[in-house]
Amino acid sequence: MKKMDFKKVIEWLSQALRCPICGYQYNLETTKIIDTKQEDASHATLLVHSDCTRCKSSVVFGISIDGAEIFSAVMVTDLTSSDTKKFSEKNPLSAEEVFGMHKFLENFDGNFAKAFAPKSRP
Numbered sequence: 801m802k803k804m805d806f807k808k809v810i811e812w813l814s815q816a817l818r819c820p821i822c823g824y825q826y827n828l829e830t831t832k833i834i835d836t837k838q839e840d841a842s843h844a845t846l847l848v849h850s851d852c853t854r855c856k857s858s859v860v861f862g863i864s865i866d867g868a869e870i871f872s873a874v875m876v877t878d879l880t881s882s883d884t885k886k887f888s889e890k891n892p893l894s895a896e897e898v899f900g901m902h903k904f905l906e907n908f909d910g911n912f913a914k915a916f917a918p919k920s921r922p
């Protein structure tokens with residue numbers, strides 16, 4: 801299988817993609833590939849993080865390449881590019897984890913210092 805040149809794709813995208821907040825064109829230095837998947841010679845998906853040098857907002861682009869067609873979905877984020885990489889490798893939250901947090905917050909007194917303090921051993 802011929803490997804897609806993702807660096808070339810990013811070079812092209814940084815010319816085509818604009819900040820959804822202020823419309824400024826992205827530059828290559830602040831655009832990083834977080835993840836790539838290539839199914840065959842003409843189908844691939846990319847996860848790209850970019851920082852706007854003008855308004856300082858960050859976005860994650862999900863890009864799908866299907867032959868000559870390229871689709872992109874954009875999401876504004878407060879994650880840095882290293883956070884984006886870190887969290888993309890984690891499992892999604894489960895319903896049990898969300899319910900556990902709900903139960904915890906029901907009786908939480910608001911004391912974060914106590915909640916995050918190391919537990920003392922008996």
Ligand SMILES: [Zn+2]
Nearest residue numbers: 819822852855
């Ligand atoms: Zn911007």
